[in-house]
Amino acid sequence: MSAVAHREAATGGLWSRMSLGQKQVIWAWGFLAVPLVFYAVIRFWPTFQAFYLSVTDWTITRPASYVGLENYKRLFADPLFWEVFRNTFMYLILGTPISLLISFVVAYYLDRVRFMHSFIRALYFLPFLTTAAAMAWVWRWFYQPVPIGVINDILAGLGIPQQPFLRSTSQALPAVLAPAVWAGLGFQIIIFLAGLRAIPVTYYEAARIDGLSEGAILRKITIPLLKPTLVFLVVFSSIGFLRIFDQVYNINSNDPGGPLNSTKPLVLMIYQTAFSSYEMGYAAAQTVVLFMILLVISLVQLRLMRDR
């Protein structure tokens, strides 16, 4: 006992003379020490490095040397980039509205359903828990011609002509998008349900007393009050579609992004530039462009949604 007390008096002299506030400060920085090193080394340093690498000619065999804006000039002059740019936005422009519309309609009605509510909710939610890389193979199988593919089999049964799906440059992109929309619906439905439930019942009661129709209640109360939820989901799902990769890579693994680059998104182009062509500097420039696109899209959406 006395030995412990003695040691505390010796080493703890400084510590025991500190005020509670000073001790708090030391504890706080002690707690933050390891995380701050992590964020500095694994997040901030690589961020600056990515910008730096984008102005170098770094390849797997050649150390990085400064080339100015050469990579960006090359990228903006590359017809493949503009094709990829178009594809990436097609994923966004088709994916976000379609998935939000479906998930809102499902959540709106599911919110009123009591009978087997959690069972039906589970049916919609399960695909969210799947691995995109695995599901791409399931969907790839679905899209095969008869007698293998389920969808063409059903079409044949209904007397509708066979569809090429992944083999056609016009159908492949929606066919790749479908599993991404499918897997994301469950999450969006749950978030919409949470948003719907947060609207006070008294608002609805007041509206009914005023004699508003269901449609008017939806337009004047439900949708305006859901705006924060909607803003979150629009931004969240847009970022997801702009970064699509797993599905595209797996659904056509013999020619990822094919046929004829018609499904290739920016992240796949980055992957191929960096790890098939080993042009790391050029790939870094593409990642910076991706960053800019994500930033602009998020800011524009936040702005638009706030003004309305």
Add this chain to the structure above:
Amino acid sequence: MSAAATSPGLPMSRIKPGRIVAWTFLFIGGVIMVTPLLFMLSTSLKDASQVYDLRVIPQAPTLDNYIEILGDGRFTRWFVNSVIVAVIVTISNVFFDSLVGYTLAKFRFRGRYIVFIAILSTLMIPTEMLVLPWYLMASQFGWLDSYWGIMFPGMMTAFGTFLMKQFFESVPDDFLEAARIDGLNEFTIWWKIAMPLVTPALSALAIFTFLGNWTAFFWPLIVTTSAELYTLPVGLSSFAVEQSIQWEKIMTGASIATLPTLIIFLFLQRYIVRGVMLAGLKG
């Protein structure tokens, strides 16, 4: 479907036909949603001769595909890799994200706001932009093709930190003060007093981190080169390419990758749905 009308506890007169129609459509939609999963499972239980028979319930169900695939050892290895990676990263996030979130929510010190903004700002940087510097870092330090190489980028996240900070802010200061007067040190106060008060948030964070790492494909694909270190999604992808048109084998592999999270969901549905709501609303 007519069951809606006969459901106990609801007087018949209050059930409008519109409700039944809505319920029926919701139910059919739900069944369509799980159809891909049903087909995946059913095909994994068929042998090669039945694959073209597209019945959902296999005529002669067999576990041969599972026995063959698991017996070959690679899937077991990938499964173990995925479990190790997802579990360690989840533990790390639950520990560090809540420690940082707690510090930023409950301590008053100069620089707190700057630290918070700095961590929050990393949310704007997409992973894809950091992947090349990480790859460079991993190759310089010899982390390529190692568990640590797969795990290090995700050991802490700004999303988790922000989520936990939000929740710790609602913990009353009086609780912590009382513990301080009792002479507990700050670490014990956080671990023993504050942490148990935010368990819903901790489970939400754990679920999201585990799921995200279990399904992760992009970074593990880049950082692993030898088949022994593949995670399940990357392993499955290489396996499926090699099987080319043996769909029953591919579907078995896909089932092995997907079933664990689906089974966990069946047991923890309540927590998972609540966790998603919490994370979505506060995050």
